[in-house]
Amino acid sequence: MNKMGVQMRVSVLRMRLAILLVIGAIAVSTIANYTINAALQGDPQRDAQEVAAAVGELNELAGKDAIKIEAPSEIENINISSANLLLILLPVLAIILPLRTFRTMLNFGDSRGRYFIGLLLIYAAAALVLALCNSLWWPFEQGVIREHSQTINLIEVFGWDRMGIIGAFLYQAAFYFFVLSLFNLLFSRMKSPVTWILWAVLIAAIPIGTSIASLRVHVADFFLALLFNDSLLAGMGLNLALSAVFIAGAWLFTRHRTI
Amino acid sequence: MPIPFDENRPIFQQIADRIEDDILNDTYAEEDQIISTTQFSRMFQINPATVVKGFGLLVNEGIIYKKRGLGMYVSAGAKEKIMGKRRERFYSDLVVKLLEEAEKLGMTMEDVIEMIKREKRGDRT
């Protein structure tokens, strides 16, 4: 076993419980949904109206016809795609690994640099694997699952399906990596005041960004460019560029992190 | 193995004493190979450098010598040398102190000699 192998092993050991919990939660929620679908007589038309209203509101917020969801005239109970539920693992992974594997690796005698590169490799692998899971699930979901129940998948929410299956896969991977590197930044050095400021800024940014009208347009534009980008290259580029910034920040934290 | 050494005195001196004792009581005859420093260190759980220092003391005094690549051997005449050394020590450590103590107790030299003779006869009363 080499050092990277040790890091993988340690990461799995530290994540084992979280992975089991997430998978358990997905299983429970799927079963619960089936039970509810069977037990409740929903009102498909009212549900459909609500969705249409929500889409309208979102479009108003964004200022243009950005969201291209055709609200159907009637829907049954809509569930989030099981493959999307798995994405809960993204923040979980990027919180647990920096918090729980740094000391273990350094205690074994690892250097901060090698540890950090290993961490990035794990994140890259996780982003690719989760993107692959969802991309493979997507045709199955459309062809088989939707025969029985209504589901919703990120791929169509953000309109990535327009880029073909490969395009959707790449866009997802870039976005997932972005999420991982953001959370990783926030949990890379909890003992530093810089981290606390970062947290404060981020928490403050959400109400400020959405409540001030002039800012709101820019915030919406930013999310459109990040998530709903019509160009695969521009969308991936933006995600990866921001990831690079977060990674640089996380390295500054890790480089001088104490045990 | 517990440490059978007096912790108030330097261990290397006690190591040298111990080897000398083994030569005096004929555990080692002259020209015999003695225990190696490594074995000694292992047996008594003592830092090898300390053991080497103790053995070095004996090498310097010509009591043991090193055969290159083979180990440590008892020198010819080692026993005599040790006995001579110990006799001197017997005088300074025991005889002088004995007389000093006797003086404190108001005993004459004759009293002391008489006591020694009595002990030798096995007549304690």
Added chain:
Amino acid sequence: MNSVLKVNHLSKSYGRMEAVDSLSLELAEHTIYGLLGRNGAGKTTLLNMITGGMFPDGGEVVVHGRPLHKGEVPTQVCYIREKNFYPNGARVRDVLQMASAFHPDWDSGLASRLLGTFKLNPRKKMRQLSRGMESMVGNIIGLASRAPLTIFDEPVLGLDVLMREKFYRTLLEDYTEHPRTILLSTHLIDEIATVVEQVFIMENGSILMSEEVEQIRERAYTVSGSSAVIASFVEGRRVIHSEGYGQVGVAVLYGVLSEQERSEAESRGLLIDGVPLQKFFAYLIEEGQGNE
């Protein structure tokens, strides 16, 4: 003498507390050292800085001739912490296997032999181990690493006397066959007194004394007798500790005492004797505090 580790005027404070205060020391190759001090003397902080886990406020650490920069971890060093961070869901044999990846001189044969010597079940998970067995896992890693500089922080914590002896014996045996520099940090001198060559005695972030154990045995002594005679005898000598009860008293001193001085003192009615090491260190530390 090849220097394996050199520490120059190292300092580290937590707020107003000086954990390590302008401390210097040097370790030569192929030597076993002891770092002695009470809990809270700053030993662990010092060791963490030496191994790159923490950063000094001032001073320098040079390992195998290379200055250690902030954020770097020295190579060819194995540091066994008192509080280890091995994943508690891992099995003992997995932890050993993982540790082997970080030590180029690792001897897996030795590691598995030691599992037997120390009666550790390799299939047990870390969380199932007692404190003593946990210490032993670290100790096996430290020994099997054969690192040119191996540091143990409180290696016998939670171990019974038999296992402690087994550990020190094994350490000496392996050291004899594969000489390297070993630093044993502990608050118990008696156990390491015959194992180490030299000790550093640490208190309040500084080294109070750095001496060969044999030298300390030679130079530390007590005198007891009449208080007046003791008072004149200790003049100009280093007194570590003294106490008196009216006419009689006792003093612990440190320094070279010639045969002549000894017999002179004895002829004046003083009784001269050795000092058990653990007692000597306790007095020394007390004295160190008094000087503040």
